[in-house]
Amino acid sequence: MRYVSTRGDAPVLDFEDVLLSGLARDGGLYVPETWPTFSAADFAEMAGRPYTDVATRVVRPFAPSIPEDDIASMVEAAYGTFAHPAVAPLAQLDANEFLLELFHGPTLAFKDLAMQLLGQLFSHVLTKRGEQVTIVAATSGDTGGAAIEAFAGLDAVNVVVLHPKGRVSDVQRRQMTTVKAANVHNIALDGNFDDCQALVKAMFNDLAFRDRVKLAAVNSINWSRILAQVVYYVTAATTLGAPHRPVSFSVPTGNFGDIFAGYVAKRMGLPIDRLVIATNINDILDRTLKTGAYTVEGVTPTDAPSMDIQVSSNFERLLFEVYGRDAARVRAAMNGLKQSGSFTVEADGLAAMREEFGSARVSNDAMHATMKQVHETLGMLIDPHTAVGLAAARDVLVSTGAPMVTLSTAHPAKFPAAVEAATGLHPALPPHLDDLFDREERMTALPNDLAAVQAFVEEKTRAS
Numbered sequence: 001m002r003y004v005s006t007r008g009d010a011p012v013l014d015f016e017d018v019l020l021s022g023l024a025r026d027g028g029l030y031v032p033e034t035w036p037t038f039s040a041a042d043f044a045e046m047a048g049r050p051y052t053d054v055a056t057r058v059v060r061p062f063a064p065s066i067p068e069d070d071i072a073s074m075v076e077a078a079y080g081t082f083a084h085p086a087v088a089p090l091a092q093l094d095a096n097e098f099l100l101e102l103f104h105g106p107t108l109a110f111k112d113l114a115m116q117l118l119g120q121l122f123s124h125v126l127t128k129r130g131e132q133v134t135i136v137a138a139t140s141g142d143t144g145g146a147a148i149e150a151f152a153g154l155d156a157v158n159v160v161v162l163h164p165k166g167r168v169s170d171v172q173r174r175q176m177t178t179v180k181a182a183n184v185h186n187i188a189l190d191g192n193f194d195d196c197q198a199l200v201k202a203m204f205n206d207l208a209f210r211d212r213v214k215l216a217a218v219n220s221i222n223w224s225r226i227l228a229q230v231v232y233y234v235t236a237a238t239t240l241g242a243p244h245r246p247v248s249f250s251v252p253t254g255n256f257g258d259i260f261a262g263y264v265a266k267r268m269g270l271p272i273d274r275l276v277i278a279t280n281i282n283d284i285l286d287r288t289l290k291t292g293a294y295t296v297e298g299v300t301p302t303d304a305p306s307m308d309i310q311v312s313s314n315f316e317r318l319l320f321e322v323y324g325r326d327a328a329r330v331r332a333a334m335n336g337l338k339q340s341g342s343f344t345v346e347a348d349g350l351a352a353m354r355e356e357f358g359s360a361r362v363s364n365d366a367m368h369a370t371m372k373q374v375h376e377t378l379g380m381l382i383d384p385h386t387a388v389g390l391a392a393a394r395d396v397l398v399s400t401g402a403p404m405v406t407l408s409t410a411h412p413a414k415f416p417a418a419v420e421a422a423t424g425l426h427p428a429l430p431p432h433l434d435d436l437f438d439r440e441e442r443m444t445a446l447p448n449d450l451a452a453v454q455a456f457v458e459e460k461t462r463a464s
Ligand SMILES: Cc1ncc(COP(=O)(O)O)c(C=O)c1O
Pocket: 109, 110, 140, 141, 142, 143, 220, 252, 253, 254, 255, 256, 257, 258, 259, 306, 307, 385, 409, 410
């Protein structure tokens, strides 16, 4: 299995190099040269199997250089610490309405499902090669905590996380800034998530810097993040009757990584009916699907802060697919984005997207009303991001009769203020985070300035 860049002008790599390289050297994103597929019989075999077995089967064709036994051990180590034995259990809300609970990992968000495995994969490959890397990650709240949890204390890795100052919840910030490991460094950036992500990409595009600090990524620009997220689409769909009946998913969306993993699962043969892009009022993806115009507007802070994103990285991977893998068309779109903050998805691409995806924009009021309704009718607390997904699922009525699974991407206790405002209840943190608010914080405030951030990263890299 080899990997190619969406912009067509970077070296073709194998899995292990893709794992360590993050953004392609031409600024594009890596995708597999072809999509491996599973047959209906394969999916039938996976139904009801432990999460770890399914993960091993899904990862294997994408990483042929890693022996199956090693993948299996890494998968066991990655998911062994999850608080629920099913790892990603389903909760039924109504006859055809389900939540896929992706918050049973150590940092209480879906990012743990991928990041715990990435921690294992990085360790495996870096140990084999005797190499070290510097991970620089941008976060709107959850990726950073999950990355720090997965990589803290690893000798071969330095981790620098940029979060937008004042724009993540107190729980999210403390999950990052109270970790004492010497290889963990937090930057509170004077800007929004898009600024943090733009700085990370600029560091990758500065090839001399990138090589000097041995830059690596664990945001969803890294292909292996997407790969690990494919697994729960398979476990959920096969639990609900796939391959014998199709299933739909509604996905609270920001950087388009999670929902792109659903698209990959479908390309691998999983019978997915509709994929619903659920956005909050930072609705660039909903607008794009409706109008074809991908136009970046300002980011507005909401009570679902992890989705306060406008420049949605993985949309580039989808463009590559719907344009028939024509890298020149992707390059033209991305140049438009860089020069004018906008591009238009051409008619054939838009039609192909609409074949697979529905979308909805969920207001702050609708998000709160959904948290309240779920609590009142089912006695359940859901987090604001999950509420966006659920409201969108209900908005994009799918008449095919396929079960609709909303991805429940975070634990309500990560966003206590919003949950309490909607339901009157203060969600408690689980015991391992009981003393989170007593721990000492450590972070460095920096301006939105590439040179300042690069200097910080170099200093931390030299010191390690
Ligand atoms: C809780 C939560 N829900 C949804 C999302 C959106 O996921 P994606 O960026 O993969 O679209 C994020 C962040 O990415 C998140 O942290």
